[in-house]
Amino acid sequence: MSEQSPNDQFLAVERTIGEIQHADGARLAELRVDLLGRKAGRLTQILRSLSSLPSEERRVVGLRANDLKREIESALASRESEVASRKASKQVADLTMPGRSAWRGAIHPVTAVVDEICEIFRDLGFTRVSGPEAETQEYNFTKLNISLDHPAADMQDTMFLSPGIVMRTHTSPVQARTMEQYEPPIRIVVPGLVYRRDAFDASHAPVFEQIEGLVVDEGVSFVDFKAAIDFFVKRFFSKTTAVRFRPSFFPFTEPSAEVDVKWGDGWLEIMGAGMVHPAVLENCGIDSERYTGYAFGMGPHRITMLRHGIPDIRLLFQNDMRFLGQFVE
Numbered sequence: 001m002s003e004q005s006p007n008d009q010f011l012a013v014e015r016t017i018g019e020i021q022h023a024d025g026a027r028l029a030e031l032r033v034d035l036l037g038r039k040a041g042r043l044t045q046i047l048r049s050l051s052s053l054p055s056e057e058r059r060v061v062g063l064r065a066n067d068l069k070r071e072i073e074s075a076l077a078s079r080e081s082e083v084a085s086r087k088a089s090k091q092v093a094d095l096t097m098p099g100r101s102a103w104r105g106a107i108h109p110v111t112a113v114v115d116e117i118c119e120i121f122r123d124l125g126f127t128r129v130s131g132p133e134a135e136t137q138e139y140n141f142t143k144l145n146i147s148l149d150h151p152a153a154d155m156q157d158t159m160f161l162s163p164g165i166v167m168r169t170h171t172s173p174v175q176a177r178t179m180e181q182y183e184p185p186i187r188i189v190v191p192g193l194v195y196r197r198d199a200f201d202a203s204h205a206p207v208f209e210q211i212e213g214l215v216v217d218e219g220v221s222f223v224d225f226k227a228a229i230d231f232f233v234k235r236f237f238s239k240t241t242a243v244r245f246r247p248s249f250f251p252f253t254e255p256s257a258e259v260d261v262k263w264g265d266g267w268l269e270i271m272g273a274g275m276v277h278p279a280v281l282e283n284c285g286i287d288s289e290r291y292t293g294y295a296f297g298m299g300p301h302r303i304t305m306l307r308h309g310i311p312d313i314r315l316l317f318q319n320d321m322r323f324l325g326q327f328v329e
């Protein structure tokens with residue numbers, strides 16, 4: 001090496017500098033030692049040989065060697081930091097991994113059923129409204145002709161927030177709130193959550209969705225009710241789904257009915273309903289001599305389970321993506 005002239009040594013070093021910006025890992029470390037190593041680094045050797053040069057040459061070579069040293073140091077430093085940051089980002093994004101398809105959100109199956117039901121009733125002129133989930137006993141029970149000693153009003157079934165205030169056990173109180181606030185004609189659907197002190201098992205949940213329906217006008221009859229429900233069932237299930245109206249009892253309707261749809265070999269209940277009890281109309285300031293109405297209540301969780309053959313209501317609350325992913329369209 002020392003047999004080479006300083007100029008040849010410089011040229012060789014300069015060629016090596018070009019390599020720095022492409023080197024990485026082990027090669028980059030090698031280049032650092034090769035050029036700047038304290039014992040045998042090529043630039044170190046040039047600097048060390050200065051003392052043996054004639055003084056004029058020593059100055060020129062010394063200046064050039066120092067410039068070159070700075071250049072090498074900065075080239076090494078910038079390449080080293082580039083390599084380090086590339087390595088760091090590789091740990092987050094490994095470009096050799098197979099691609100993953102983009103995430104797609106979707107509407108929860110129960111929400112989709114609620115929206116679909118409300119849209120069908122919208123086509124029949126119903127307005128979608130809502131009401132409070134924390135409700136007074138008065139609206140949840142009394143105004144609906146449910147006396148407070150009725151089993152439905154019992155502490156055992158109802159979540160109390162404070163004396164006289166409950167978590168609504170059904171969406172029916174919104175009937176009363178609407179009748180008090182608006183003059184007939186009234187046509188509403190009321191989706192919302194309701195609360196019951198119940199076990200959380202395959203077929204019960206302590207909170208679940210209901211949709212209340214209410215129509216109040218002059219001359220509304222049970223026939224209007226049957227026609228509306230038949231229209232709804234044919235739109236929601238299928239054009240050939242049969243509907244059955246079965247006598248029942250609710251304090252807030254007279255007569256009362258339960259509505260079943262034909263399902264396989266049997267019938268499945270989808271809602272409770274009836275003609276609004278005159279006492280309820282009067283409790284809410286509506287003249288029961290002039291107006292009549294019908295009301296119904298159904299459970300979207302149950303209907304969602306029916307529609308998709310879901311065996312356990314808890315699946316609709318757990319938000320397990322393996323389950324919900326099946327409803328992404």
Ligand code: DAH
Pocket residue numbers: 169170171172212213250252253271272273274295296297298
């Ligand atoms: N509120 C009843 C329940 O929670 C459901 C219901 C039945 C609502 C008959 C109605 C109705 O409007 O007419 O079980």
